[in-house]
Amino acid sequence: MVYRLCQKMAGMLVQMQEAFTQVQYSRRVHPEFMSKLKKLYQKMSEKDFTRAFISCLLIPLGEGEHHPRIENVLIFAAKFAVSVESFNHETEEEELCPFMNSLFEFLLDNHDVGDAALRFRMCYFMNMLLNSMGDNAFIDDLLCDRITTCMTERLLDKVPKIRAQAILALHRLQDPSDEHCPVIKAFIFHLNKDPQAEVRRAVLLTMGKNKQTLAAALRRTRDINDGVRKLAFQFLTKITVRSLTIEQREKLLSDGLRDRSEKVSKYVKMQLLPTWLEHYEGDFIKLLRALDAENALEISILMLDVLLKLTPVRNIIQHVPVDLDTKLIPFEKLTSESVIYWRCVITHLQREGCQDEIDKILPELSKFCEYIRDFMNLMKHDQRETWEQNTLRFILLQLFEITKICDLHDEVGRENLKELIVDTLKSDHDSEALIDSIVQQCVAIVPDTESRLNLLANVISELRMPLTTEVVPLTEAEKHEKDMKKAKLKVELLQVQEYQYVAIQSKNFLRAEELKTKIEFLKAAIEDLGTDQVVEEVREEYEMKSDKKTLTKCLQIMFSMTQSVKTLCPMLRSLLMDMVLPNLDHSVCSVIIGALKATTVCCLLDEDLAKKYIPVFFLQFSVENDDIWLAALKGIFDLLVLYGLERLGMAPDPETPEDTGQANKSRSNRTVRLYSQSEDTDTLLSTPRPSLNCENRNIINILTGLLDNANRDLRTIAVEGLCKLLLHRRISSPSLVARLIILWHNPVTDNDSYLRQCLSYFFNHFGAVVPDSQEMLERSFLVTLKMLANAPDTSPLHEIEPLKVAQLILHLTKTEAQDRLLGYCAHNNLALAIIAEALNSDSCIDPKLLIRSLRYLHIHLEDDSMRKCLQESVKRLSEQVEPSEKRITNTLSHFKRNLDNQTKFGAENGPITEEELMIEEEPMIEEELDAC
Template sequence: MPGLLLPQLPDLQAVLPPIFSQSQHNTANHRKNVVALHKIHLQCAAVTQTLPNGKGIKLTGEKAFNDAFSAMVAKILEVKRGVVQADRVVKFVAGFIAFLSEKAEQPDNDEDEDTPASRLVAFLLSHLLKGFEAKDKSVRYRCVQLVALMISSLGELDEDLFMKLREALLERAHDKEPAVRVQAIVALSKVMAGETDEDLADGEQSVQEVLLDVLRHDPSAEVRRAALLNTPPSPATLTDLLSRTRDTDTTLRRLVYTAALSTLPNPKVMSIAQREEAIRNGLGDREESVRRAAGKMVAGWVENQDLLEFLRTLDVVSSKVVEDALLSIFVTRPELLDAAKLDEEFWSSISPEKAFLARVFVDHCLSIKDTARLESSLPVVTALAFRIQSAYNKLLDVTLDPTQEATKEDATFILGELCKLAVNLDYADEIGRRKMFSLVRDMLGQPSLPDSLIPRCMDVMSKLSDSERDLIRVVVEIVGDLKYAEDVDGDYSRAGSEEASEISRGSRRSRGRSHSRDRKPAKKSQEEEELELEQAAFIDMRCLELCIAMLGRVNSNLHENSAFQGLLPELIIPAVRSKDPALREQGLTCIGLCSLIDKNTAKESFGLFMNQVQTASDEMKCKALKALFDMFMVHGTDFLVINEVCRCEDRTNEFLLHVMGDESPEVQAVACEGIAKLMLSGMVSDETILQSLVLMYLSPETADNQALRQCLSYFFPVYCYSSSHNQRKMQHIFLPVMEVLTQVHQDLEEDQEMITPSQIGMQLVDWTDPEKVVEINGMKADDSIHVDVAIELLKYLLKVTGKDERKTICQLLGKLHLPEHADDDKIKSIGLLIWGIKTRRPVKDTTSRNALVRFQASLNKRYSEQLAGMDEAAYRELESLKDLFDDVFSLVPDEDDEEEATPKPKARATRGKNARSSLASTVDEEEEEEDAVEDEVDEEDEVDSILGDDDE
């Protein structure tokens, strides 16, 4: 009879608990217990019961085992995250499922056969999916955690069960608990491999798209980190992975380089733009750990110590990050310095990569003072001069062919790198020095020289010149030759296009000057006259560029250099008066540079720049403002003095307020940046200017002006924390700023965004915090600033009537720093104001009242001796507070609270008791919130340990 098999069923309530109990102590016994549990499972699976009339077999043993097993698993589902014993049991269960799947995959088993193992897996999975919707976050977390660990070893699943699992995990990927979302992301990454296009409904996101969406937008750093670690790098995901190099979480940014990009088989999987983005964001990160990780990744891209091959994977000609990458490689892998051998074979055929490698190699050797390696690598001056000459000739050759634009860029880059290299040569060899001087001078005198090479050649000329006077003389001679060649030849054809114009302008005809003078002028057509005007404008532009490059490299007084005096009336002043915007801009730049090195020129040109600020376009306004602020920084602000009656400070403030009020966002940003520099240097100290800067920074009208916001977000902390004097100025404008911005917030339109008055107040409190002031030369900070802030806030609280405003002020009082010792009159003034508020203008809402009670309690505790015995009579007797007492006493009590304002003693004691009780309840609530935050931090740490962050 079938019933005879029942006694063979083991006592599951007796044998299963010891196995689960052992598994929670350590993981070393998991393998042994898995085997024991498997034997029990097989023993139970053998227990069956034949149904009557031969209708089938009832799996009595399996059902008993499944029920008992799921009951044991259910015991850990309510255990909070972070309990190590529960985590061990979860790993044990996952290990048991993996063992069952391993046994089921043996060759003698049919994959499609329905086995006890597959039925147990399906039963357990269905049981856990029910917990995905539980209200208890611990149950949801444990169920998803179990599925995430089991899913790799589940094998083939029924299609319906697989779709249920996929939908449930996608839903948990948007759970309100970050820990649950982490486990869902881990599980989804394993489901992704089995997903097909047929599984997706129309418009439905794939698992990979969900992971990428979480990676970009999830508010929790732990969840984004899980998505990053479980998203395989591929051309389809690289864009999203690289976007995390700008993530707010430092660990996540580091993981992009150590866990994502480092797993790529070859950097060529990424495009050149993506490689440069990874290098730029990584090596430019503010955190050292991220920069170090990015440096190791970049160094790993160098294969077989071939630096040239590495440079070919990047765009050395137009990229601005390749130099940082190469310097990082030299620091991370110093042995690669030996691989850069600048021998004769290296110089035999020059390429952009070779020129770049040589220049960066020399710069690095100079920075680390490796003179031995430097001497063995640098070429002699004469040899480099010939190579520069050869490179320039090649540039002229490719310029003649408009189809070789790319080759022209390469030739220009090579010549620029060689000129940078020439600056670091030793010019003790007089023959080589003369050769280089003659070559560079001739290059500067050629109109065909690309504009980008003028600063590079000027650096070499500055190195070769004996003095600044000599450099100025050479540049003036070059400018004179260009102007004379224009007058004599007049034959720099533009050849039909801007590209070809640089060719024909460089060609000079070899006819003599005397012959040109004797030639009778022929009548010119209108086209020839227009061409001559264009040629003249081009030569003037080239001369101005030479002057700008020269002026940026000299510091001597121009009035002592008579050679330069002729250029002002003949070249620079006409350019400033020109109707051509480009010429006028270059002329103003020259005037501005002259003004920085010569005070008299600055005084003479000040009106010119002021006029540009008033009437020019926004772009010219920005340039003129930059020139003016540079003049202020170098020479002071006395340019604005019109006469002795008008004060310089008043004129300066008037000008600064005017430029800050410009409608152009670009002009506002430039103005704020210049004013910030003046205030940091102490040249401007007016509180009205400071108040205007704060209002602009927090105003909703500048929400889109990121340049202005970024500048001021750096300026204010530096300004306030650098000295107590600056903090005192910020304290003086505290209330005016609060009043204005509160009114602005109340009048805010729907399409405008602005932080709340409470946040504004917290920002001002932070800027005036005396504990954050940096001590310089032993100067102690003024710790009474927040005491004065408290007095001003309490005075304001007596006047203001709005509920929200009063609530904001009461909350700010609790954030103030009260020093150990403070002036008696100030402390008693605070006590008098609090008494006035309670008796004349009491706060009505509970939150504000509790905040005021807490502030008074901390005040009484810290200054108990100074406030002992202070009541209305005592305040009335204080001569030092007579005016303040009269102001407070003159206030008429609110009608609604008149009875409360003059209570009987019993009522007053009752109110005090209620206040103390409310204060206690508030403190209890804060402690509960702190405990909740600590629990949440512990839970996040546990997520990190599960993800394996200890190995990062």
């Protein structure tokens, strides 16, 4: 009896195995074999069936490779399990059937097995089961807690694919409405911290929507991985635009539309923007209002350029609120948003060659100039708040921007526009941006340089020295004489009136008409003498105005007009001497800044002037004002980049210790000073005060000292300027390169995105533009690591991962084939230097860090003596390493194997074991370079 039962069980097991075998080939046979398995389920006991089912399931679960047949089997198993659940529970109950519960228990009991492929498949099948249970499925609280616990443990797995699969398995257990949901917290943690892009992508694919996940997704729009950024924008597309703040909307569009990845920017253009426009019912002006376009002009124009290309011309014109008769926007509808849209539509239509459509929404130039004059008159009316006046100035600026699109072939219209520009410059409705715009417009209106400069110089002259009208009262004698004339005229008037009366009585009407004309003349003369008690005398005298507003405007006009010339003509030189230089020591900050800007432009046009006046820029650092420092610093860097230190007579003295790559003590101390920390602050940055000593002409040291300034703008300008000097080969400094690398990684600058973008651009182009960049980077390697090692205990530099910095430098110094033909390979030299430093017992750099950095070298040995030297050094280094240091010994073995094989390390490496790969899991440095 027992034998028959065993035979029966064996037969059923064979049938089950046959079912698992057949379903792998095609999903069309799944329903057939599901029916057969259901019959077996009814015939066998729950325990026996479950045991047999799991034994068959173990075969596909143990396969690590992705294959369609394995997918077919697992899909079949998940569908069958759910069908058994529904088969057992035709009515709703709150407990899983024993078979389904046993499958979950099996997966949870074995989720942490030693085999990585099996752990992956356990999480994978868990996800399949949960997804197959339908939208309205439920599970027991205890089982839910256990799944959460086990899958959260798998989130800490060393294999990224397993972590990603655990994320997918957990996604149905999240509760976005619960602020303390452990699954949501785990998702956000891995989204922010997990080094593998695959895991971060899995989180964005499955994460629910709430305030916490929204903030986390916003941060991922600046992820180093293109795929993660795109998924972050996809996640945010599902968020209602009204759920985002204005700042968040602007930041999203700024990052997305300018993204370096085409697939990311394309998604933002083709999906996110149209979704937002649809949310505002296709109204462009409402969308602009949602962005606060007045304060985000650049990104608003960029957004409109994209949307207008996707919209038919007919729909575009319909949203411009112009009057059909006047072709102008009525003043009551003229807002910041409507004028920006008007401007962008005209620009778009002009770009597309739609002149007929432009004529429907823009009048001829003379009429448009009259429209601008009327608007300026409107600005004079009523007392307004500051923000209202700023809005009107913004609208006026956009109206002048529209004039740049108008047809200037109309001579009358061009003359009207020139008069309008002159009147606007003289008015009180100007701003710095408006002056720049209309002065640039003068280049097209008055192409002749001399005529244009004369026109603008006359405006400056009238602003600074207007004609004075002096009112002079009459003396007593003059008053008496005037009264006598008035009395004589009155007597004469009475006589003429009497003559007129007699002429009328005698019907001599011709004579009466003549007398009438004389009477009117006399009355007018008497009236003039009666009303004017004083006379106004216009004297040819000028009053020099020196108030802040006038000087700032005049300096701005000069700065703008000088942008369009190539030589410093006598008139500009005269303005420089008479107006600009005398105001460099003015008491008002804005006037000094304007004078510095104008002086900079003039010096850029004349080398002799630059040599003479560049010390003046350094003297501005004696003034305690950051804005003046910024203007002076910009001018200094502009002049140094154009002329170089030698031509300006500012090259370092021969006895001045210069950056020669020899890390002597004095230079190291000066370099490390940037990263010291004051006693009363927890940040790296301090506020040093630059000084110019005529005896010490090492200008670069003075400028480099600004890298640790607490003012973000000053620090950014200093970084930009020094990077430009390096790129233009005006200076060569390995220690400066080291400081820039550390500043790039410094956690203090985490929120300074512009500075990091600047450094990212610099290091991406440094190697291609500067011929000796490889040598500078090579010499900066150990200098950089020593700076990090010698940082004070309280310095934020301890948060920097030194291996990451080393990996960056080694990536930047990867020698190209053409350089190797010249016999130079930076990594060959670095290999010797790194090993020598690791063998140096007095070195401040951790030898483990140095050894691990060997992993990223790409050496190309052609010299046997160098190879033997490296092999001997590696052997000595291996003897000093403890056998328990598995990561270090693996790295040394890998390096030694490449030396023995004479292969290119890193490019043609030998096979690395899975164990080595797990130990040395590091992010890709190529992505890190593009992180900003």
